[in-house]
Amino acid sequence: MAAEAAERHLELLREEREAELAESRAWQESISLKELQRRGVCLLKLQAASQRTGLYGRLLVTFQPRKYDSDAELPYNSFGPGDIVGLYDSAGHNNPLSTGIVTRITSKAVTVAFEESRDGMLSLDRECSYRLLKLANDVTYNRLKKALNALKQYHSGPASNLIDVLFFSSDPSTFNETKPLKLYNDSLDASQREAVSFSLAQRELAIVHGPPGTGKTTTLVEIILQAVQQGLKVLCCAPSNVAVDNLVERLAGYKARILRLGHPARLLEPIQHHSLDAVLARGDNAQIVADIRKDIDQVFAKTKKAQDKGERNHFLSEIKSLRKELKEREETAMAAALTHASVVLATNTGASSDGPLKLLPENHFDLVVIDECAQALEASCWIPLLKSPRCILAGDHKQLPPTIISHKAAAKGLSLSLMERLIKRHGEKVVKMLTVQYRMHQAIMQWASLEMYGGQLTAHPSVAQHLLKDLPGVTSTEETTIPLLLVDTAGCGLFELEVEDEQSKGNPGEVQLAGLHIQALVEAGVKAKDIAVVAPYNLQVDMLREHLCHRYPELEIKSVDGFQGREKEAVILSFVRSNRKGEVGFLAEDRRINVAVTRARRHVAIICDTRTVSNQAFLKRLVDYFSQHGEVRTAFEYLDDLVPENYTQEGRSERQQGAKLSAAPGPKPQLPPGRKPKAAGTKPTCQKPEARFCPNTSGPERESPGTKDSASRFKAMLVAFLESSEMRLDFPPSLSSHDRMLVHLMAEEYGLQHVSTGEGRDRYISVCKKEPAKPSLPAAAPPSKQLPLPQPQHPSRETPVPPEPGGSSKGSGKVDLKSLHLERVQREKARQEEATRKAQEPRACLQGSSRKKDKCEAKGKAAAKSRADGVAEEDIDALISAAIKADNTCGFPCCKASVTTLGQLCLHCNRRYCLSHHIPEVHGCGEKAKAQARQRISREGVLYPGSGSKDKSLDPAKRAQLQRRLDKKLSELTGQRKGKKKDKEK
Ligand SMILES: Nc1ncnc2c1ncn2[C@@H]1O[C@H](COP(=O)(O)OP(=O)(O)OP(=O)(O)O)[C@@H](O)[C@H]1O
Ligand SMILES: [Zn+2]
Numbered sequence: 001m002a003a004e005a006a007e008r009h010l011e012l013l014r015e016e017r018e019a020e021l022a023e024s025r026a027w028q029e030s031i032s033l034k035e036l037q038r039r040g041v042c043l044l045k046l047q048a049a050s051q052r053t054g055l056y057g058r059l060l061v062t063f064q065p066r067k068y069d070s071d072a073e074l075p076y077n078s079f080g081p082g083d084i085v086g087l088y089d090s091a092g093h094n095n096p097l098s099t100g101i102v103t104r105i106t107s108k109a110v111t112v113a114f115e116e117s118r119d120g121m122l123s124l125d126r127e128c129s130y131r132l133l134k135l136a137n138d139v140t141y142n143r144l145k146k147a148l149n150a151l152k153q154y155h156s157g158p159a160s161n162l163i164d165v166l167f168f169s170s171d172p173s174t175f176n177e178t179k180p181l182k183l184y185n186d187s188l189d190a191s192q193r194e195a196v197s198f199s200l201a202q203r204e205l206a207i208v209h210g211p212p213g214t215g216k217t218t219t220l221v222e223i224i225l226q227a228v229q230q231g232l233k234v235l236c237c238a239p240s241n242v243a244v245d246n247l248v249e250r251l252a253g254y255k256a257r258i259l260r261l262g263h264p265a266r267l268l269e270p271i272q273h274h275s276l277d278a279v280l281a282r283g284d285n286a287q288i289v290a291d292i293r294k295d296i297d298q299v300f301a302k303t304k305k306a307q308d309k310g311e312r313n314h315f316l317s318e319i320k321s322l323r324k325e326l327k328e329r330e331e332t333a334m335a336a337a338l339t340h341a342s343v344v345l346a347t348n349t350g351a352s353s354d355g356p357l358k359l360l361p362e363n364h365f366d367l368v369v370i371d372e373c374a375q376a377l378e379a380s381c382w383i384p385l386l387k388s389p390r391c392i393l394a395g396d397h398k399q400l401p402p403t404i405i406s407h408k409a410a411a412k413g414l415s416l417s418l419m420e421r422l423i424k425r426h427g428e429k430v431v432k433m434l435t436v437q438y439r440m441h442q443a444i445m446q447w448a449s450l451e452m453y454g455g456q457l458t459a460h461p462s463v464a465q466h467l468l469k470d471l472p473g474v475t476s477t478e479e480t481t482i483p484l485l486l487v488d489t490a491g492c493g494l495f496e497l498e499v500e501d502e503q504s505k506g507n508p509g510e511v512q513l514a515g516l517h518i519q520a521l522v523e524a525g526v527k528a529k530d531i532a533v534v535a536p537y538n539l540q541v542d543m544l545r546e547h548l549c550h551r552y553p554e555l556e557i558k559s560v561d562g563f564q565g566r567e568k569e570a571v572i573l574s575f576v577r578s579n580r581k582g583e584v585g586f587l588a589e590d591r592r593i594n595v596a597v598t599r600a601r602r603h604v605a606i607i608c609d610t611r612t613v614s615n616q617a618f619l620k621r622l623v624d625y626f627s628q629h630g631e632v633r634t635a636f637e638y639l640d641d642l643v644p645e646n647y648t649q650e651g652r653s654e655r656q657q658g659a660k661l662s663a664a665p666g667p668k669p670q671l672p673p674g675r676k677p678k679a680a681g682t683k684p685t686c687q688k689p690e691a692r693f694c695p696n697t698s699g700p701e702r703e704s705p706g707t708k709d710s711a712s713r714f715k716a717m718l719v720a721f722l723e724s725s726e727m728r729l730d731f732p733p734s735l736s737s738h739d740r741m742l743v744h745l746m747a748e749e750y751g752l753q754h755v756s757t758g759e760g761r762d763r764y765i766s767v768c769k770k771e772p773a774k775p776s777l778p779a780a781a782p783p784s785k786q787l788p789l790p791q792p793q794h795p796s797r798e799t800p801v802p803p804e805p806g807g808s809s810k811g812s813g814k815v816d817l818k819s820l821h822l823e824r825v826q827r828e829k830a831r832q833e834e835a836t837r838k839a840q841e842p843r844a845c846l847q848g849s850s851r852k853k854d855k856c857e858a859k860g861k862a863a864a865k866s867r868a869d870g871v872a873e874e875d876i877d878a879l880i881s882a883a884i885k886a887d888n889t890c891g892f893p894c895c896k897a898s899v900t901t902l903g904q905l906c907l908h909c910n911r912r913y914c915l916s917h918h919i920p921e922v923h924g925c926g927e928k929a930k931a932q933a934r935q936r937i938s939r940e941g942v943l944y945p946g947s948g949s950k951d952k953s954l955d956p957a958k959r960a961q962l963q964r965r966l967d968k969k970l971s972e973l974t975g976q977r978k979g980k981k982k983d984k985e986k
């Protein structure tokens with residue numbers, strides 16, 4: 001049984017390995033070194049800053065950027081401890097001088113341990129320029145293979161019974177008597193205590209299932225301490241260095257004797273303190289070992305100065321014998337340290353018998369604990385498992401499984417973790433689930449609990465109601481008082497970029513929306529370091545970084561997969577997919593969505609096209625949950641240059657005729673051709689009116705049951721109201737926020753004004769017929785001091801969205817949307833007023849400034865000035881108009897042309913330009929435009945490993961061909977843009 005399984009697994013591993021190799025070949029052959037560096041897998045222009053002899057007599061070389069100032073930082077990279085790297089000199093192309101293992105990396109230097117190279121000694125010149133390239137790691141593969149082969153041939157040994165249980169040829173059993181436990185951590189909750197005693201009572205196998213934030217590590221630490229207390233020798237592993245370090249850090253607080261093998265990923269003192277290197281350095285043998293290493297370094301220096309080959313050989317053989325002595329002494333010291341330790345910690349592959357553990361007798365360990373087991377390849381678990389009669393596995397198989405490159409191998413079972421396999425077969429009798437979670441607001445947790453964890457989770461009272469506003473320094477605003485927010489782009493034309501590569505998806509509209517929401521949070525006092533933006537696609541992660549990093553250096557922007565295991569106070573999710581076909585790609589993985597949502601502690605905002613994502617049942621239920629329990633906004637509320645897709649002119653006028661409305665919409669704004677260069681479908685006119693977010697006709701597939709009814713009910717009410725002589729219509733406070741949104745949208749379509757009044761449960765929405773057009777902004781400016789003013793901002797910030805010039809008189813349909821903002825302002829004001837003097841309700845139907853104006857910033861000077869001078873109340877109007885005027889002229893230096901009606905927004909620099917300057921090449925964004933276009937068809941790389949799997953590895957020839965096609969396309973695009981410009985100028 002076990003042998004067959006091992007054989008099958010070996011086969012899948014081989015497939016995976018081939019896929020991995022093919023991929024890295026394709027990379028290296030068709031991508032320039034610069035590009036490799038950009039993707040974080042290559043470091044160029046390094047110098048060997050120092051070298052010395054390390055453990056096992058390996059040569060440790062520290063590389064730094066080859067720059068004149070010593071403070072230079074390494075470029076962004078994905079190098080980490082344990083990575084295998086090739087060292088190349090700047091001339092050499094194909095064969096590395098040597099290969100080594102990264103042992104340490106900081107922002108300024110990377111240290112690599114080299115084994116002896118073929119000719120005996122690697123000699124590095126301080127003056128030379130080197131590069132390091134990450135190599136496909138066959139150490140790991142070989143260890144996995146070795147473990148599976150050992151499993152296949154296993155006859156008698158410590159793990160015999162365990163193997164039987166793990167392959168179902170015998171049932172798990174328990175120990176007969178168990179003593180009551182005295183806990184080290186007496187704040188454990190009931191489910192955690194149960195998991196502890198259960199795990200200690202199981203003879204072969206126990207599984208601790210820890211949903212997000214339920215204290216899985218806390219529980220494991222208690223289990224390990226209890227096992228040590230019982231005198232057991234524990235081998236504790238996890239698939240990643242970070243997870244191992246996490247356990248080391250938590251265990252270090254207790255008295256247990258712990259020893260960390262391998263290369264810690266984190267440089268924290270307690271973790272370094274328990275590393276094998278550090279333990280050996282403190283040992284009796286340490287002085288002698290240090291002396292021998294010093295000797296080696298000295299002889300090594302002499303080798304370099306050697307006059308002739310004979311002398312050199314002499315030194316080399318001296319080094320050889322010194323190394324032999326070093327190795328013997330080190331191994332004695334290591335064996336002593338290992339034997340002394342109660343808990344040995346390593347990554348799964350670091351527990352391999354080709355490392356220090358070979359120094360221990362076969363039956364040394366009594367218990368193997370594997371954390372994050374659901375994220376490990378089963379093969380990697382077998383490396384430690386074969387060393388013990390008993391195991392405790394912990395993890396959450398409802399989060400993402402290990403990343404597999406080969407789709408075929410994954411489908412055939414390589415991505416099925418040991419933990420999941422065992423739960424599927426043995427069922428509840430081997431599992432205890434932790435059920436109290438200490439991370440999320442109740443409303444965030446509830447969705448995950450119902451969808452993924454059988455409704456069994458409860459939120460600990462310390463977190464159940466916590467909101468952003470409860471953080472120190474955060475004020476109560478609309479955004480900081482809600483745990484769930486859905487920003488819906490349905491019908492807003494914010495499509496995903498259309499790329500040839502299925503795996504790379506981006507959505508510039510969602511990038512902008514994310515930026516605006518972050519701005520609102522930051523302005524309310526939420527720290528950027530407490531916010532994460534998470535997207536399922538690497539291209540979107542790139543675009544978000546490009547747009548947001550410089551403004552909020554502490555903001556974390558990651559792929560979903562890269563953020564697993566982490567948490568943030570506020571999480572903004574950009575789902576990216578928005579297309580006519582309703583394709584959701586790998587959003588369709590429930591576990592990915594579960595991970596994404598459950599990273600958030602106090603606030604989660606989802607930005608998505610509900611119409612596209614609702615094509616998938618799981619996502620539809622997520623959207624429904626947010627609609628029912630959270631606040632829903634439409635992207636219209638945020639962006640002023642949107643052209644609602646369903647508002648075709650015919651559609652609109654038909655409806656308006658019926659409604660006897662005189663408000664003739666102005667010329668329909670065209671979607672600027674430069675706006676979304678390759679967005680799927682930039683032709684709003686050919687859209688049928690009913691195809692999109694049109695409340696009265698919305699397709700049944702995106703609405704929750706009943707919504708369609710409410711939509712027609714609201715429509716009927718509005719039509720009746722329009723035909724009546726009433727000026728105002730109030731809707732009941734019982735409407736859900738989704739219903740309210742429907743009313744907003746409908747009111748807008750009929751050219752009605754709408755506003756929400758009241759607080760909380762008593763909030764209701766009213767619509768009013770419009771009075772004749774009002775003069776523009778200044779006249780409609782804040783009637784009271786409490787209305788938020790345009791925020792003077794730091795001039796270096798980029799303009800997110802230029803403001804609208806007029807008030808609601810502009811009649812292009814979109815202006816009405818501002819009342820949504822107005823309403824919000826209004827509610828905020830109401831809240832403030834109520835707080836100070838429990839007083840009268842605000843009047844409805846105001847006109848005035850818009851949400852966008854708060855967010856917007858002028859070209860700089862006006863705004864900066866207002867800050868410098870301090871704002872005199874009377875000057876506010878003037879300032880606002882000045883700011884708006886500044887923003888209404890072309891962003892090209894010295895160009896005074898107005899961009900109010902004909903301007904176009906450049907997505908690269910976020911400025912608005914007149915028609916002669918809007919082309920990226922003309923105003924200086926040419927490179928960015930090209931880069932973006934290139935990005936669109938560039939494959940996702942190792943840049944953020946694990947974020948999604950790749951479909952097929954391109955062979956180099958195909959890849960090169962693609963590259964040529966891309967270049968051609970790029971120059972065509974450039975040509976086109978230049979051509980258009982010429983036409984215009986004629
Ligand atoms: N019994 C408890 N009482 C109070 N707080 C607890 C308890 N158990 C865990 N916590 C808190 O919950 C948080 C998460 O704990 P821990 O790191 O053990 O969780 P985890 O489940 O391993 O996390 P992850 O979801 O990342 O795997 C920590 O801040 C911890 O202090
Ligand atoms: Zn630009």
Ligand SMILES: [Zn+2]
Pocket residue numbers: 890891892895896897913914915916917
């Ligand atoms: Zn211009």
